[in-house]
Amino acid sequence: MPSYPDLAAHADARSSPLTWTHRLTQLGPQFFTRLHPTPLAAPVWAMRNLDLLKDLAWPQSLLDEQHLQAFAGNALLPGADPLATVYSGHQFGQWAGQLGDGRAIWLGEAQSALGPQEIQLKGAGPTPYSRRGDGRAVLRSSIREYLCSEAMHGLGIPSTRALSLVASPEPVRREVMETAAVVARVAPSFLRFGHLEHFSAQGDVANLRALADHAIAHHLPECHARAEGWGGNVYAALLDVVQERTAQLLAQWQGVGFCHGVMNTDNMSLLGLTIDYGPFQFMDGFDPGHICNHTDTQGRYAYSRQPNVAYWNLFCLAQALLPLIEDQDLTLKVLEGYKTGFPRALGAVMRAKLGLTGDLATESAREADWSLVEDLLQLLASERVDYTHFWRQLSQAMAAGWPDMQGMQDLFLDRPRWQAWLARYRARVGAAPSQALGLAMLRVNPKFVLRNHLAEIAIRQAQNGDFSEIETLHNLLQSPFDEHPGLEAYADLPPDWAGQLEISCSS
Numbered sequence: 001m002p003s004y005p006d007l008a009a010h011a012d013a014r015s016s017p018l019t020w021t022h023r024l025t026q027l028g029p030q031f032f033t034r035l036h037p038t039p040l041a042a043p044v045w046a047m048r049n050l051d052l053l054k055d056l057a058w059p060q061s062l063l064d065e066q067h068l069q070a071f072a073g074n075a076l077l078p079g080a081d082p083l084a085t086v087y088s089g090h091q092f093g094q095w096a097g098q099l100g101d102g103r104a105i106w107l108g109e110a111q112s113a114l115g116p117q118e119i120q121l122k123g124a125g126p127t128p129y130s131r132r133g134d135g136r137a138v139l140r141s142s143i144r145e146y147l148c149s150e151a152m153h154g155l156g157i158p159s160t161r162a163l164s165l166v167a168s169p170e171p172v173r174r175e176v177m178e179t180a181a182v183v184a185r186v187a188p189s190f191l192r193f194g195h196l197e198h199f200s201a202q203g204d205v206a207n208l209r210a211l212a213d214h215a216i217a218h219h220l221p222e223c224h225a226r227a228e229g230w231g232g233n234v235y236a237a238l239l240d241v242v243q244e245r246t247a248q249l250l251a252q253w254q255g256v257g258f259c260h261g262v263m264n265t266d267n268m269s270l271l272g273l274t275i276d277y278g279p280f281q282f283m284d285g286f287d288p289g290h291i292c293n294h295t296d297t298q299g300r301y302a303y304s305r306q307p308n309v310a311y312w313n314l315f316c317l318a319q320a321l322l323p324l325i326e327d328q329d330l331t332l333k334v335l336e337g338y339k340t341g342f343p344r345a346l347g348a349v350m351r352a353k354l355g356l357t358g359d360l361a362t363e364s365a366r367e368a369d370w371s372l373v374e375d376l377l378q379l380l381a382s383e384r385v386d387y388t389h390f391w392r393q394l395s396q397a398m399a400a401g402w403p404d405m406q407g408m409q410d411l412f413l414d415r416p417r418w419q420a421w422l423a424r425y426r427a428r429v430g431a432a433p434s435q436a437l438g439l440a441m442l443r444v445n446p447k448f449v450l451r452n453h454l455a456e457i458a459i460r461q462a463q464n465g466d467f468s469e470i471e472t473l474h475n476l477l478q479s480p481f482d483e484h485p486g487l488e489a490y491a492d493l494p495p496d497w498a499g500q501l502e503i504s505c506s507s
């Protein structure tokens with residue numbers, strides 16, 4: 001085994017505000033390279049997520065002035081054990097070979113009120129896995145990652161979290177010159193499909209097994225019970241748990257109109273979290289073929305393709321796990337779970353959006369409900385009705401009672417088609433009190449999502465040194481189902497200039 005420097009020995013764990021666990025490091029040096037973040041010039045706090053600190057029961061002092069240098073990458077948190085992990089992956093349908101943390105540096109794993117949590121600094125400088133990249137992240141994309149992580153959390157959608165955002169005047173070259181920033185992100189684990197693909201592709205079954213065992217033991221212990229349904233095969237159970245979490249995640253993305261934009265296997269979390277925020281977008285006008293990533297010329301990651309891409313990615317994961325599962329038929333059978341599980345999960349999400357839950361959700365009604373959903377989505381698509389507005393207005397109209405539904409026809413040019421759908425919906429709801437359904441619908445159909453133009457306004461202000469809009473959006477998006485009187489403008493349709501926004505992979 002090669003020797004590597006024990007950087008952790010330099011840190012003084014006794015004065016740490018965190019109780020470190022660092023279980024990932026037990027895997028050994030085949031899985032990562034220990035290194036320090038690269039210093040960042042003249043850092044300032046742009047955002048500090050004190051609410052997340054509270055949720056984790058980490059001391060508020062962790063984000064005080066004293067720790068600014070640590071979250072900028074200029075000093076080490078006492079007891080941290082910084083490293084970058086290696087992974088591979090399929091990008092845009094092609095095997096891309098070795099990738100790895102090219103600009104995210106893992107500081108460690110610490111105990112929290114929500115279980116052990118890992119911390120990464122994204123944009124903290126080059127690593128052995130940077131390839132030709134500079135190891136940095138620009139302020140623009142870091143604001144988008146910070147805000148969207150927290151917006152997803154506010155929506156109840158699993159995501160990595162954002163702990164802090166540090167800005168710097170340090171120049172970074174992209175299409176134009178921009179400035180650097182560092183996001184501290186937090187998750188129980190940052191393991192991706194690509195971590196397992198890496199060792200499998202090399203035929204390194206021993207390390208593949210070690211990594212799968214680590215994931216099962218520390219992050220997905222439910223695999224042990226699940227294995228009983230798979231003839232005691234715990235690796236089949238691992239695939240099963242991941243496909244199930246992925247199906248749930250995709251159903252939630254589709255339900256809220258979220259496009260990820262870069263669903264490569266290295267951007268797929270083993271824990272079913274939304275990870276790696278790049279050219280993502282919450283759709284404005286509903287368009288199933290919507291492509292949010294300007295670089296995705298083929299539309300591989302278009303909104304309506306996301307569920308199938310997730311399956312394709314799970315197939316890659318299955319292939320990677322085959323040397324451990326050792327049974328091709330069993331592997332394919334586990335994957336089949338997604339084909340039934342995803343539509344079921346999506347059906348549940350869409351029925352909840354329509355208020356069709358509880359007693360209304362009988363088995364026989366489910367089939368009929370799906371045609372109601374499909375016909376509605378076709379109608380929304382044909383008129384490019386704003387996705388978020390539609391669902392919120394429907395919820396509000398229901399909460400106010402059927403007569404209030406009259407105003408909704410203004411959303412449609414083809415009013416007879418809308419009226420025909422509405423009549424079917426009304427018949428389906430039957431005698432159930434619309435007010436009660438409407439109140440439940442207001443808890444699943446958000447008033448506020450992080451539309452591109454909202455992020456863009458916060459970015460432009462921050463680029464002029466004013467971070468207040470990030471804070472406003474962060475506060476708002478923590479409770480996107482509340483009305484927030486006075487902040488109605490944040491629920492408005494995008495202004496004309498937003499149509500010109502082009503969001504690419506460049507970050």
Ligand code: AMP
Pocket residue numbers: 099100101102103104126129130131132133134135136137262266267276278505507
């Ligand atoms: P992404 O498409 O953003 O998920 O990135 C794919 C791979 O490129 C990952 O291994 C990233 O760590 C790496 N990467 C992206 N941008 C940079 C950068 N500016 N410097 C170094 N590595 C990067």
Ligand code: MG
Pocket residue numbers: 266267276
């Ligand atoms: Mg990535």
